[in-house]
Amino acid sequence: MTADPVPDPVPDPAAEDPYCQHPDPRRHPVGRLDDARCSVQALLAGDSPLATAPPARRWLLVEQPGPWGRDALLQSRFDADVAPRLAQRAREAGLRIQMVRRPGEKLVDSQGRWAVADVREGWVRWSRRGSDAELLEVPLDGSVGVQVDTPAFLVCTHGGHDACCAVRGRPLARTLPGDVWETSHLGGDRFAANVLVLPTGHLYGQVPEDGGGLAEAHARGQVVLTGLRGRAGLTPPAQAAQQFARVELGLLGVADLPVVSVRSGGAGADGTERWEVGLTGPDGAVQVVLDSRLSADSRRLTCAALAPGRWRTWHPVAVHRSPAPVG
Known part of the structure; x- marks a missing residue:
């Protein structure tokens, strides 16, 4: 007789901490970042956030106010018995989970909202749950819910993961106009403040507290090139190629x-990788040739990193246009 498998241990729920929401704005640690913090180091060094958006195509948004620990789903006030099962269900369905909450939202204000978004097809569909356990039964393929086509802005404020995200993200979430949510870890802590725009999946880093015109541009159906990390759901070379072509052709x-x-065009002896990416432009095909190589410097890529690391940098080689045939 074999023993039943032992489930992975669930981390302790998140404790209150100075980076979680508090009704008194004086408790928000605005501006408390010293020069050793990863986001400060990245800004001082002029690190580019290019081609660093997650490859996830489908996203599951789960409204959960209150504090989040390092693992926002497992370490929050979400049902502790449901959380690991929902995480497994999402993995099997190819969904990336983001916990979300309205800026300043209290537990009593929560409406139990949840949504599935597909950033390639460009839709997000919202529903409501009566209990957390309902998320183990409802369809996660986007077949239920109300589709919302206006841009939603998910600002990473996950201080339980990295202080930079809370200190830079929280003031932005309070001032950014439009449909704004605070969200859990988006990746790229050193590029805080980070903002994911749905339903298109464009991800921005190093967004200033005034928003840098982000909300206004997306309301017009345009991107902002400054701080654009890439579009989620695409591979890094595709993200970089789109950016280089946008700059070259002036397409927003x-x-x-x-x-x-x-x-892939293969790798050189020095580790440089050559890529060729085909795009569809308004007047015909666009071919982008670009190189990727490891950074010359190394540093801690998050505040919690135990050792410095290097990262991929992206460099345009050529952008070719092939006009569409006439007739």
């Missing part, structure tokens, strides 16, 4: 330059 529409092909 959120749906401009869809990716047709990504081909």
Whole structure:
């Protein structure tokens, strides 16, 4: 007889901490970042956030106010018995989970909202749950819910993961206009403040407290090139190629330059990788040739990193346009 498998241990729920929400704004640690923090180091060094958006195509948003620990789903006030089962269900369905809450939201204000978003197809559909356990039964394929087409802005404020995200993200979440949510870890802590725009999946880093015109641009159906990390759901070379082509061709529409092909050109002796990415432009095909190589410097890529690391940098080689045939 074999013993039943032992489930993975669930971390302790998150304790209150100075980076979690508090009704007294004086408790928010605004501006408390010293030069050793990862986001400060990245800004001082001029690190580019290019091509660092997550490859996830489908996202599961779960409203959960209150504090979040390092693992926001497992270490929160979400049902502790349901959380690990929902995490497993989401993995099997190919969904990335983001915990979300309205800026300043209290537990009593929560409406139990949840949504599924597909950033390639460009939709997000919202529903409500009566209990956390309902998320173990409801369809997660986007077949239920009310579709919302106006841009939603998910600002990473996950202080339980990295202080930079809370200190830089929280003031932005309070001032950014539009449909704004605080969200859990988006990745790229050193590029805080980070903002994911749904339903298109464009991710921004190093967003200033005034928003840098982000909300206004997306209301017009355009991206902002400054701070654009890339579009989620695409591979890093495709993200970089889109950015280089946007700069070269002056195209800012959120749906401009869809990716047709990504081909590796191999690696050189120095570790440089060559890529060729095919895009569809308004006047025909666009071919982008670009190189990727490891950074010359190394540093801690998050405040919690135990050792310095290097990262991939992206460099344009050529942008070719092939006009569409006439007739």
